[in-house]
Structures are given as C-alpha cells and as structure tokens.
Amino acid sequence: MNRHQLLVKIQGIEILPGSRIYDEIHVLKANNEQLVMEMNEKYHKPEEIRRYLQEITGRSIDDSVTVSQPFYTDFGKHISFGKDIFINQNVTFVDLGGIVIEDHVLIGPMCRIISVNHLVDPKKRRGLSVASVKIEENAWLGANVTILPGVTVGKNSIVAADSTVTKDVPENVIVVGSPAKVIKEI
Template identity: 80%
Template sequence: MANYDLLAKIQGIEILPGSAIYDEIHLLKANNEQLIMKMNGCYYDPKNVRMYMEQITERPIDDSVTVSQPFYTDFGKHIILGKDIFINQNVTFVDLGGITLEDHVLIGPMCRIITVNHLIDPKKRRGLSVAAVKIKENAWLGANVTILPGVTVGKNAIIAADATVTHDVPDNVIVAGSPAKIIKKIS
C-alpha cells in the first residue's frame, strides 16, 4: 500500500493492536527510525540533511528549506513541507496523521507537532487515532510549542513559546498559554 493511500485509510478510524494496519504502521515506523538515526548520527550540511529528509518523507524538499539537527519524526512519510521553511533543532513531528507546513513557516527549537492520540476506552488504550495538523503560510511557532492532533494554525499566526495548542488558531493572531488563547491580533 502506498503511504499516501495509508494516510487516507487511517483518517477517522480506530487503529487497534494486532490489526494488519497497526502492524504495517509499526514496520514503516521502524524503517523510518533507522533513517532518523543515520541523519542525526553526525553533522550534515543543509544539502545532505535535505537529502535525508527526501528519503524520510518520500517527497522532494525544496532547496530553500532548512532543517536543523537533530530532527525527530516517528513515521516520516506523512510530512509535507512547502518552501522557505526553517525548522530549528530538537523538533519532533509525530506525523502518522499528516503534517503540512506551508511556505515561509518558522518552527522554534524543541517544538512538538503531534497527530496521533491513544484511545479513551481503557480496553482499547493501546490503539491509536489520528488527525492531521496544518501550519499555514508564514506562521511562527516559538520555542517549546506543542501542537495537538487536528489543529490548523492560521496564516501569519504566532504561537508564543511554551504554548500548548489544542484548537485551531485563526489567521493573524498571537496565542499564548496552555491551552493557548488569543492574546493579540496582528494588523
């Protein structure tokens, strides 16, 4: 199954341990972890980091994209990066549910973008659900921000350092806190 087909197949369903799809996801995850370890194992110049990112995402990465080491992702195949993106060091993408960064996005150090959650039912707790995250054009995530599953961050929005974003963020605002709330509109 192509990874793009996998993303469509898992949206909105419970992914339970022991199922064929659960096993497939964990096999792909193990393969990705090997690439991540190689990429983070020593210093690489930006061109070689992009080369690794192309292998990890199975997509072309524009020359204007900068990904600082170390960078972490559990799945890798469901990341889409636009142009002129800067991702600082120690950033983690839990991308099984899909992460899209549009053009000119800035991601501060130690940010986490999460698209996977465990199930609420205690009998199914080891199961998974996924929801895509989208960071729109020219948004800026400050240091140590957490974006939770299903969130869209609007165009030109700023997420203050240490914020936890649990709901969509409109265009042209600054949000802060945990959970993040609008503190200012950008004119």
Template identity: 70%
Template sequence: MSLAERLQGKEILPGSELYDEIHVNKADNERLVLELNQGYHAPDEVRRRVSEITNSKIDASVVISLPFYTDYGKHIKMGKDVFINQNVMFVDLGGIVIEDNVLIGPFVRLITVNHIVDPAKRRGLNVAAVTVKKNAWLGANVTVLPGVKIGENSIVAADSTVTKDVPANTIVAGTPARIIKEIKEE
C-alpha cells in the same frame, strides 16, 4: 488517497494488519532518522536525507537544523522557505502539512496521534492531521495537538500548547493556547 487520509477518524487497534504495517514502517524510519542525526551533514545532505525519510521532495530553500526527529516520517509535507530549528519532533502518522515561509522554533512538537480513551482499547490509536499555514511562526517548545490548524501569519508563543485551531493573523499563548492579540499589517 494517502494512508494518512485513509486513517483519519478510524481506530487503529493492536493486532490489526494496519497496526502491524504502521509499526514496520516506523521501525524502518528509526534507522534513517538515527543516521541523519549522527554527525555533521551539509545543508544539501540534510535535505536529501529528510527527503528520503519523508518520501517527498524538500525544496532547496528549506533549512533544517539537526537533530530532526520523526516517528513515522512518510506523512510530512513541507513548502518552500521553511525553517525548522533543532530538536523538533514530528509525530506524523496522521499527516503534517507545513506551508511556505513557516518558522518552527526549537523543541516544538507536532503531534497527530492520540490513544483511544476506552481503557479496553487504550493501546489503539486515533489520528488527526496538523496543518501549519503560510508564514506562521511556532515559538520554542510549542506543542500542537492532533487535528489542529495553525492559521496563516499567526504566531504561537513559546511554551504554549495548542488544542484548537488558531485563526489567521493572531497571536496565541498559554496552555491551552488562547488568542492574546490580533496581527494587523502596517
């Protein structure tokens, strides 16, 4: 079981061994992300460096436009034929899965971390995974909040904030995102 899976549903409080471990890993990742985003890198080099950041293989069919941002890095998994545009932010401590043929527009934010509501524990963290299913498209400047699944073939319109699961074959828009249309194959 991965660390991301073990963290699901738990409060991660400051001063705990786990909290400290997370922040050590986060600091190591910041160096790798900074190095990735300095200067031009050929596509193969970008994939190699993102593989190092995520500690997972990035398929040769994946296209990642720089700059690429992640706060933790080790909990991102990508399928094949994924396109990630510029300035996408992965807050991935809770785990992010991007399946095959996904399109992610510029300035998208995939967020898997939330702070605890109780004021006495506010600096603590809760995490919940984000999943983007096959052939989904996230438009520019979309925010996906913790625990959300974006359904297969769905579209999230630009500037939307997704707070709940998106069913397959639908278009959602707005803040919070709501279904505006079903997608029917022709």
C-alpha cells in the same frame, strides 16, 4: 499500499493493536527510525539533511528548506514541506496522521507537532487515532510549542513559546498559554 492511501485509510478510525494496519504502521515506523538515527548521528550539511528528508518523506524537499539537527519524526511518510521553511533544533514530528508545513513557516527549538493520539477507552488505550495538522503560510511557532492532533495554525499567526495548542488558531493572531488562547490580532 502507498503513503496517500494509508493516510486516507486511517483518518477517523480506531487503529487497534494486532490489526493488519497497526502492524504495517509499525514496520514502516521502524524503517523510518533507522534513517532518522543516521541523519542525526553526526553533523550533516544542509543539502545532506534535505536528501535524508527526501528519503524519509518520499517527497521532494525545496532547497530553501532549512532543518537543524537533531530533527525527529516517528513515521516520516506523512510530512509535507513547502518552501522557505526554517526548523530549529530538537523538533519532533509525530506524523502518522499527516503534517503539512506551508511556505515561510518558522518552527522554534524543541517544538512538537503531534498528529496521533491514544484512545480514551482504557480497554483500547494502546490503540491509535489520527488527525492531520496544518501550519499555514508564514506562521511562527516559538520555542517549546506543542501542537496537538487535528489543529490548524492560521496564516501569519504566532504561537508563543511554551504554548500548547489544542484547537485551531485563526489567521493573523498571537496565541499564548496552555491551552493557547488568542491575546492579540496582528
């Protein structure tokens, strides 16, 4: 099964331990972790980082994308990068549910973009649900921001440092807090 087929198949379903898809996800995750550790084990030039990211994501990475080390992703295959992106150090993508980073996005240090959640039912708690995340063109995530599953951050918007985004952010606004709320239009 290719990455697109897997992403489509898992949207909106409960992924339970012991299921074939749960086991397949964890095999792919283990393979990705090896590449991520190799990428982060020592300094690499920007073009070397992009080569690692191409292998991790299975997609072409534009020369205008800059990703500082260390960079972490648990699954890797469900990330899409646009052009002219800057990602600062110690950023984590939990991308099984899909993460799209559009053109001209800035992501501050220690940000976390999460597209996976555990199930609420205590009897199924080890199971997973996924919802894609999209960071639209020219958005800026300040330092230590957390974006939760299913969220879209709108074009040109700013998420202030230390904010937790639990719902969609409109275009052209600044949001602050936990949960993040609009404080200003720009």
